[in-house]
Structure formats: C-alpha cells, structure tokens
Amino acid sequence: MATVDLWAKEGYLSTPDGNSIYFWGFAAAADAPAQLPGPLLLARAGERVTVNLTNLLAVPVSLVFSGQGRIEAGGGPARPQYDPDGRLFSFTDVAAPDGGTMSYSFTPAFPGTFLYHSGANPPVQVPMGLYGALVVRPADYDPALPAYKTAYGFGTGTEFDREYLLVTGEIDPELHRATAAGTPYPIHRFKPRYWTLNGRCAPDTMLPDGVAHLPHQPRGAMIMAQPGERVLLRYAGAGVDSHPLHPHGNHTRIVGLDGRLLQNGTADLSYKRFTVLVNPGQTYDQIFQWSGLGFTPENPIPTVLPNIRNLAVGEAGWTMWSGSPYLGRKGDIPVGVVSYNEAGEYHFMLHSHEEVKITNWGEFPGGMMTMIAIFSSLDPGVGVLT
Amino acid sequence: MKRGSSPVARRSWTGLGSRDRLFVLYPKKPGGTYPDFWKVRKMALVQANLWAKQGTILLAGRPLAFWGFSADAGGAPTLPGPVLEATVGDTVEIVLQNPGFAQPVSLIFPGQEAVSVLEAGGGFRRVAPQYRDGAIVSLADYLEPEAESSLTYRFRAVKPGIYLYESGTEPEIQVQMGLYGILIVRPPGHDLPGHPNYQTAYGAGTGSEYDRERILVLGEIDSRLHEAVAQGAAYDILDFAPDRWLINGRSYPDTLAPAGDPGLPSQPRGAGLRVKTGWRVLLRIVNAGFQHHTLVLGGLTGRVVAGDGFSLVSPALDASYHKSALTLGSGQSYDVIVVPEAPGEYFLHAGEYHHLVNDDLFPGGMMTKMEVVP
Numbered sequence: 001m002a003t004v005d006l007w008a009k010e011g012y013l014s015t016p017d018g019n020s021i022y023f024w025g026f027a028a029a030a031d032a033p034a035q036l037p038g039p040l041l042l043a044r045a046g047e048r049v050t051v052n053l054t055n056l057l058a059v060p061v062s063l064v065f066s067g068q069g070r071i072e073a074g075g076g077p078a079r080p081q082y083d084p085d086g087r088l089f090s091f092t093d094v095a096a097p098d099g100g101t102m103s104y105s106f107t108p109a110f111p112g113t114f115l116y117h118s119g120a121n122p123p124v125q126v127p128m129g130l131y132g133a134l135v136v137r138p139a140d141y142d143p144a145l146p147a148y149k150t151a152y153g154f155g156t157g158t159e160f161d162r163e164y165l166l167v168t169g170e171i172d173p174e175l176h177r178a179t180a181a182g183t184p185y186p187i188h189r190f191k192p193r194y195w196t197l198n199g200r201c202a203p204d205t206m207l208p209d210g211v212a213h214l215p216h217q218p219r220g221a222m223i224m225a226q227p228g229e230r231v232l233l234r235y236a237g238a239g240v241d242s243h244p245l246h247p248h249g250n251h252t253r254i255v256g257l258d259g260r261l262l263q264n265g266t267a268d269l270s271y272k273r274f275t276v277l278v279n280p281g282q283t284y285d286q287i288f289q290w291s292g293l294g295f296t297p298e299n300p301i302p303t304v305l306p307n308i309r310n311l312a313v314g315e316a317g318w319t320m321w322s323g324s325p326y327l328g329r330k331g332d333i334p335v336g337v338v339s340y341n342e343a344g345e346y347h348f349m350l351h352s353h354e355e356v357k358i359t360n361w362g363e364f365p366g367g368m369m370t371m372i373a374i375f376s377s378l379d380p381g382v383g384v385l386t
Numbered sequence: 387m388k389r390g391s392s393p394v395a396r397r398s399w400t401g402l403g404s405r406d407r408l409f410v411l412y413p414k415k416p417g418g419t420y421p422d423f424w425k426v427r428k429m430a431l432v433q434a435n436l437w438a439k440q441g442t443i444l445l446a447g448r449p450l451a452f453w454g455f456s457a458d459a460g461g462a463p464t465l466p467g468p469v470l471e472a473t474v475g476d477t478v479e480i481v482l483q484n485p486g487f488a489q490p491v492s493l494i495f496p497g498q499e500a501v502s503v504l505e506a507g508g509g510f511r512r513v514a515p516q517y518r519d520g521a522i523v524s525l526a527d528y529l530e531p532e533a534e535s536s537l538t539y540r541f542r543a544v545k546p547g548i549y550l551y552e553s554g555t556e557p558e559i560q561v562q563m564g565l566y567g568i569l570i571v572r573p574p575g576h577d578l579p580g581h582p583n584y585q586t587a588y589g590a591g592t593g594s595e596y597d598r599e600r601i602l603v604l605g606e607i608d609s610r611l612h613e614a615v616a617q618g619a620a621y622d623i624l625d626f627a628p629d630r631w632l633i634n635g636r637s638y639p640d641t642l643a644p645a646g647d648p649g650l651p652s653q654p655r656g657a658g659l660r661v662k663t664g665w666r667v668l669l670r671i672v673n674a675g676f677q678h679h680t681l682v683l684g685g686l687t688g689r690v691v692a693g694d695g696f697s698l699v700s701p702a703l704d705a706s707y708h709k710s711a712l713t714l715g716s717g718q719s720y721d722v723i724v725v726p727e728a729p730g731e732y733f734l735h736a737g738e739y740h741h742l743v744n745d746d747l748f749p750g751g752m753m754t755k756m757e758v759v760p
C-alpha cells in the first residue's frame with residue numbers, strides 16, 4: 001500500500017523570460033516547495049493508494065483522480081460538495097482552508113498514465129497549478145526483467161528501456177496576478193501566454209531535474225536515449241487546451257489512451273502517429289524508437305554528419321544536427337567551429353506544432369518545446385521515473 | 387431520452403395507400419418475435435416539419451435571443467432543434483418553413499449523402515450550393531426571408547448513427563445563433579424486443595447494446611453575437627468570444643432540470659441522468675459548436691463504440707477502445723457506453739475548466755450529472 005502526502009501551497013514559478021508568477025501547487029512535504037506539476041504519484045495496479053492532502057491555501061482544495069473508480073475520501077465514498085445553498089463547489093470532499101486535511105484512497109485497477117487535480121473551483125484552481133500525474137505500474141512490473149519492464153504488463157508489447165513523462169499545461173499570467181491580488185478575472189477570456197511541459201517553458205525544459213534556480217519546477221522534460229532503445233513517452237494533458245505534440249526523428253506508436261491498453265483480446269489497436277493531439281484531461285502512452293537518418297549499427301554515433309543543409313548552426317560556435325530550422329540558423333559553418341556536438345549526441349526537437357505555443361509570451365524560442373538527445377552510450381539511470 | 391418518445395419529430399408511418407411506393411408493415415406474431423423481420427419491413431417515410439424562428443433561451447436565469455427550429459407552426463423554437471429519428475432504409479423528408487423569420491435559411495445534413503430537394507414544379511433533384519453573382523450564398527437550396535413557400539429536403543437514411551443537421555445559409559452566424567439539431571438513424575429492429583438489433587445504436591454485433599440512451603449536444607454561445615444579430619446590429623464573426631457553454635442548449639445547473647421543464651420552454655432537453663449500477667448507458671456526444679470541446683466522464687471510463695456515426699466494431703475487428711474523456715472537434719460525434727459500477731454522483735463536464743462557469747463563476751456551463759443508484 002502506497003501512502004503519499006501532498007500539501008497544497010503557494011509558490012512562484014519562473015519563466016525563461018524573467019517572469020515570476022504566483023501559483024498554487026502541491027508539495028511533497030510540509031516544508032517543501034509547491035511544485036508544478038505536483039509530485040508524481042507512483043502506484044501499482046491492485047495495490048491500495050492513500051493520498052493525504054493538507055491544505056495550506058486560503059480556499060478549500062480537493063483531489064480528483066482521473067480513471068479511478070470507487071474513490072474514498074474521509075473514510076466513505078468520495079462525494080461532490082455543496083454549500084448550504086445547494087451550490088456545488090467541489091467534485092469531491094475537500095481539505096478545509098488554512099490547514100485542513102482530507103485523506104483519499106483508491107485501488108487502481110488498470111496500469112497506465114492518469115492525472116490528478118483539484119476538484120474544487122477547477123476553473124481557477126487547476127490552471128493555477130493544482131494538478132499532477134499518477135503513473136500506475138502493472139501488477140507484474142519488474143524493472144529488473146526486460147519482459148516485465150512494461151507500461152501495461154507482460155506480453156502487451158509495451159516493454160520499454162527508458163520512460164519520460166510530459167505533462168502539458170498553460171499559464172495565463174493575468175489569472176495568476178488577479179488571484180494573488182484578489183481581483184476579478186474574466187475566466188471566459190482565459191488566454192495563456194506561457195505553455196509548459198512539466199511546468200517549465202523552453203529552454204528550461206531542457207535543464208536537468210531539480211536545478212537549484214527552479215525550486216518550484218523540479219522536473220525536466222529532456223528526452224535522452226540510445227539509438228534503438230524503446231522509450232516510453234507518457235503525455236498527460238493537464239491544461240485546458242489541446243496541444244499537438246510531435247517529436248522529430250521518428251514517429252511514436254500509441255499503445256495506451258487514458259490509462260487503457262489499446263488492445264481488444266488479440267487485436268492490437270496500437271497505431272503510429274507523427275503528431276499526437278494532447279487533449280485536456282487525457283493521457284497518451286507511446287513507444288518511441290530512434291532509428292534516425294544516418295544511424296546504422298555500422299555507422300554508430302557520432303556518425304558521418306549529414307549534408308550541411310541539415311545542420312543548424314548556433315551563434316556560440318556550436319552546431320547541432322537537428323533536421324530542423326528551429327534551432328539556430330542555417331548556413332555555412334562559422335569560421336572557428338571545430339566540433340560537432342560536444343558529446344557527440346544528436347538533438348531533435350519535441351514540441352507543440354502550434355508554433356505560437358513554442359514562444360514565451362510571443363518570443364521564440366520557448367514554451368512547449370524540448371529536445372530529444374540520442375547518445376552513443378547513456379547511463380541506465382537516465383530516463384527512470386521517480 | 388426515452389425511446390420512441392421524441393416529442394418533436396413527427397413520425398408519419400404513412401404508406402399503404404397514401405404513397406403506394408412506401409409502406410411499412412409489422413406483422414404481429416404471438417410471442418412477440420419477428421423472425422422474418424427484414425423481409426417484412428420495407429421502407430417508411432419519416433416526415434418532419436422544421437420552422438425557423440427567433441426565440442428566447444434562458445442561461446443562468448437571463449434571457450438571450452436565439453434562432454432555432456420548431457417542429458410546429460405555433461411552437462417555440464428549441465435549442466438544439468427537434469431530434470429527428472429515422473430507421474435505416476427510411477426515406478426522410480424535412481419540410482422547412484420560415485414565415486415570420488426575416489432570414490434566408492436552409493438545411494444541410496452532414497453525414498448524409500444524396501440529399502434532394504423538391505422542385506417547385508414537382509420532382510426531387512439533388513440539393514446544390516446556391517450562388518448569387520458568382521458568390522456562394524448558401525451551402526444548399528434555401529428559403530428567402532419570410533418565404534411564403536416551403537422547402538422539402540429528402541434523403542435516404544443509409545446507415546445508423548447520430549448526426550447534426552444545421553442551417554447552410556450564413557452558417558457562421560446562423561449555426562451559432564442556434565439553427566442546428568440532431569438526427570438519429572437507428573438500425574432496423576431497434577425497437578422490437580427479441581430482435582437482434584433491439585436497443586442497439588448500430589445493430590447486432592457492434593457492441594452498442596444499451597439500457598439507457600442520452601444525447602449530449604455540446605456547444606458554446608457568444609452572448610454579444612446573439613444580442614447584436616437579434617437586433618440586426620453589426621457583428622464581426624472574427625470577434626467571436628464565447629462566454630456561455632452548453633449541453634443540450636442548457637447551462638449547469640439547468641442541465642439537470644427535467645425534460646420539458648416549463649421554465650425552459652425553448653430548452654426542452656435535459657442532460658441529467660439517473661441510472662442503476664450495471665446499466666449500459668449510451669452517451670451520444672455531439673459537438674454542435676465552433677470550438678473543440680472535451681467531455682470528461684466524471685471519473686467513469688467508457689467504451690467508445692462509434693465515431694462520427696461509424697461503428698468501430700465489425701465481425702473482423704473490434705476497434706472500440708476505452709476513454710475517460712473525449713475531445714470533439716466541431717461537428718464530430720462519439721458514441722460511448724459507460725457501465726457505472728459504484729453508486730454515486732458523477733459530474734460529466736468540460737475538460738476546458740474555464741467552460742464550467744456562468745458569469746465567470748463556478749459551477750456552471752458545460753456540466754451535467756449522472757446519478758448512479760444501486
């Protein structure tokens with residue numbers, strides 16, 4: 001039985017353009033910073049999960065767990081909450097403001113990727129940051145055995161070598177400012193200016209986990225793997241917009257939606273996609289395998305570089321092979337450039353195809369963008385969800 | 387909705403004399419079985435009248451002008467328009483009229499092929515886009531404002547499914563104003579106990595058997611558009627900025643009011659559900675708006691058995707899949723079967739949380755409730 005404690009708290013998000021944004025988030029400990037997204041909840045199918053929520057905010061907060069049945073709260077079935085006038089204010093039992101607690105428990109029946117978020121006044125509380133992801137391991141999960149290191153269980157074709165979680169979200173700074181100031185905000189005019197992967201805007205998405213200057217955004221979004229490895233990408237749409245995410249380099253195979261394996265009996269319903277539209281409240285589990293241009297077992301990384309037209313040239317005397325015009329500029333390699341990729345790895349973008357969303361308040365590059373880096377060799381401890 | 391109880395679609399089982407080429411016959415047998423059913427039932431003519439009118443809806447208690455269809459000359463227009471029901475093989479005839487409605491208007495039936503229109507001189511021809519001075523003015527044959535004549539559209543119901551019908555004239559304004567409704571085409575035998583297609587959305591073997599059916603039409607409203615258009619004032623559709631979000635023409639909590647609530651004369655369709663555990667609840671979700679809409683199934687997970695009126699299940703492949711939320715583009719539909727296991731209150735709501743408001747306050751907007759009892 002897994003027991004997790006979450007604290008709903010205030011904090012400040014940092015954006016790469018220098019903005020500091022007041023937000024509400026979940027923290028993993030009383031003295032830990034609120035984070036965006038909230039702490040990753042890791043569970044196992046068939047095993048009871050208990051989440052103890054302590055609410056340090058001045059408004060009631062609750063928890064909703066997508067795709068989970070028979071959720072209990074405070075010892076009985078979770079129930080919608082109405083005020084004395086009969087007006088709904090939360091989809092589930094709440095932790096009262098200023099220190100109230102509520103305990104939620106459920107037994108995940110299905111492995112996969114799920115979301116949790118506040119069910120109290122969700123038009124404000126979810127965009128303010130009270131959301132996170134829940135990953136449920138299959139009952140037979142065993143990372144030591146390749147056949148059992150799967151997303152959906154032995155024999156489901158969902159074996160993976162490394163896995164990454166990308167939680168999408170949006171930030172309308174006006175909502176955050178109005179909430180901090182206690183002033184009215186026209187919710188129907190919700191207009192994001194920042195688009196986030198794991199709570200970060202590019203280029204911060206590419207920084208490692210837990211960098212000191214992003215205390216409220218501890219989760220990086222950089223995808224790292226070796227050629228040919230099976231990379232499990234878990235997309236989770238925690239925001240209110242739909243985001244067409246796509247990786248360069250290779251397509252992905254969707255193996256599960258909303259935490260349900262795409263398989264009926266013996267029929268394999270998984271399918272390949274170039275771009276996956278990540279919709280609100282929904283999750284997409286995919287297998288990505290890089291077998292890209294220029295790579296063969298006989299021509300391992302670093303390979304013979306592709307044609308110069310496929311090279312992106314940066315300002316600082318570096319080059320990246322990306323196949324994309326979005327990184328740096330194209331042209332002759334500047335005088336003085338002597339190396340191709342310091343570590344010899346390949347970089348590919350993974351980004352929202354709505355290009356306005358790969359900006360930070362209109363400034364490219366930014367927003368919902370990260371990189372996939374393919375290394376010739378990579379520590380097996382990279383790409384492990386914790 | 388209850389089967390066979392559509393209050394608005396007038397079902398005319400004529401034939402047997404009035405139109406010799408169209409007839410319907412259900413021979414009643416002792417024991418209630420219909421073994422040779424599809425040899426017996428040939429075709430029916432389903433007729434409905436739609437009057438385009440201006441009316442008033444209530445959103446969070448405040449009146450708002452809208453345009454809608456009514457099934458009766460004297461009746462109030464409704465949002466969404468009357469539900470038209472037909473059975474595969476039926477010929478569907480819709481008579482459109484707009485006396486007293488100062489707009490040109492037409493009907494299009496997305497998902498139906500080979501729609502015809504009755505010519506003035508008699509006889510049907512294919513419906514066609516209409517041009518004036520080389521510019522398209524309507525996606526289909528239309529009535530002039532306050533026309534004295536009517537326009538009859540006709541098509542054959544070819545495959546089961548749930549579909550929209552809507553105005554094809556100035557659709558960027560008229561559909562937003564409310565000139566849309568639902569067409570359901572049912573498999574033959576859907577209403578005959580003992581028939582393999584009984585209480586299925588797509589027929590036997592499509593995994594679409596249900597105990598309760600609920601249409602959920604999603605949409606949004608820009609109040610300023612409605613006010614401006616109703617007053618004949620200028621409105622630039624590029625300024626479209628909705629402030630109301632609806633299920634079946636109602637915003638929460640009105641979505642929970644019963645069907646035909648006298649306080650909501652132009653919004654007769656409820657969206658609330660009260661079902662028992664273990665029931666197969668068929669949710670027929672249609673997006674009649676311009677925006678994408680996500681319907682979160684309130685913590686429940688359903689099996690998607692059809693998309694855009696196409697069954698996902700065939701003898702060769704069961705391609706149905708599970709979802710706990712679904713996003714629909716404009717004009718799309720999904721049929722989802724939910725089997726609730728645990729009693730409780732489940733809120734079905736927009737995944738776009740900022741659409742869960744009335745006047746910018748939660749709760750409201752695109753939300754309804756499924757109450758599950760033992």
Ligand SMILES: [Cu+2]
Nearest residue numbers: 246248349351
């Ligand atoms: Cu791209």
